[in-house]
Amino acid sequence: MEFSEVPTPKLGLRDVLIKVRIASICGTDVHIYDWTRWAQHRFTPPRIIGHEFVGDVTRVGEEVTQIKVGDRVSAESHLTCGHCYQCSNGNSEVCRNFKLLGVDHDGAFAEYLVLPEHVLWKNDSNIPDEWATIQEPFGNAVDTVLAEDVAAKTVLILGAGPIGLFATGIARACGASLVMVSDPNNYRLAISKQMGAHIAVNPRRQDVVQLAFDATQNNGVDVVLEFSGNNQALNQGLKVITPGGRISILGIYERRVNIDLNKDVIFKKIRIYGITGRKVFSTWYKTSRFLSSGLVDPGPVITHHFPLKDYEKGMKLMKDGKCGKVILNV
Template structure:
């Protein structure tokens, strides 16, 4: 089989490997489609401190089960599945309180263990979620990105009367936007970015007001309209955002951080306690695949609005280049491995 391997930072090869056999409790998936994420780029460029090389990258992937290991009784050959990349122990404190995504022995496919940028992948059977026939392949491969939004919204419990503000109109900001509008019916969602083309995409995905904060100060615009956001989502993760979010948030507001910066943020505690703000963080997903599959079955979200580029897996270098450099036109990039 062919696998996309990062041998070391900035060294990508398409390598011939043996087709793996599933062990006990595992299934083998013949990959149909995979999506490129920022973390794939970070591993490729050597910016992910958790990655070990060489590594088959890819944690957003979908395919068909073509082999089943010993002891697997709930999966069968031919089932269409999307794969949760989060592998957890089920016994530690985080797992016991419903946060397997921060398991003390966390393993993430495509980071700590070989992932889905390959013609075949072996995964734990419990991580392979059966996709209903009503969900097309291109939507199925988008389940994982939407689980990030499901993890965020599951923590902050959005209300219809929230005034929500999202920093960042990239894939994670837009999946969260779709969840807020389509699932939770939030009446007012504001999206902030510095790229007009991304803001236009946010409008097409349901944003009620878009703001280019590179052209005009955000705080002044909100103050002029008397707006104090009750829910703020940081999907851009610049170190300056958190202090601004604290300043503009409504009393009793919620702020959620979707990613991280390695640079420190400067905060004044009084800004948090004076308004009794709640600050959340979110990493990966905590068993949210069934939630997103249900959203897709009910057509509450629209994955096709985010897919901008398709490439054959042999074009992976070009695909990553587009993902990294074409921020005006590129949102979600899909790689095709096998046809149905």
């Protein structure tokens, strides 16, 4: 990966040219930077990476009708086709033909990027830039938490990366009676407390399963939110879900996982939700309102700022787990 000068991208009839203000680093970007097994099978260079951003529209194509020059925008990172079976049935987040911004289409770690009008989101003027740039991952947290109601329920969050930390604030804002966060990173556990966690657990030092049962009068938790992509954490979560409860899974696993379907799923009658992307655009409305209204303050999660040319410093912090969300100033 290198920082270099490239031509300003060309504009199509239904495209919009955006001057990026700031962008933020996602775990996907780190996978590409590290050239992990996932990246080797999914990513074809050369490509400009990055998909979380806020910027200003500077030009529009001749057939653009809703976006205008001067609009401050972010974007849905799934560039959907609009005509497959899934798109036609309101499930465009699992479009069969989607292209991923920063993976299949040049992304936001650049001064300028071009995107089709239909994936753009006009930002609320009450949302500052560094909050506007994290709406895409924040939306992942919204859908993971709100796959079902969490009001007055007990919640276990597995994984305190930025999305798990956003989910902590969302669960509290939505009235969860207990929010317990598990992660081996003490730096991020401290942020989870700032985001509203009642209990923060380091699974390398404490028994997550026993603590969850102790905190719920031995009932187990109503809701598990899995962000870690760790097989052991997943199994811990399945063990502590109360019979009739639910789990939402956003974490991505490097390898196949082993779970006891009979004991931990079927006979407990739990509900499993796989979460990918965001609902387009209903989740964006929820995200914008969480942020613009002050229901959730994501500020504690945003820990570092660097110029775009110093992106490697941000990547290293992400790899070392010594940060929350890293912002790149373009």
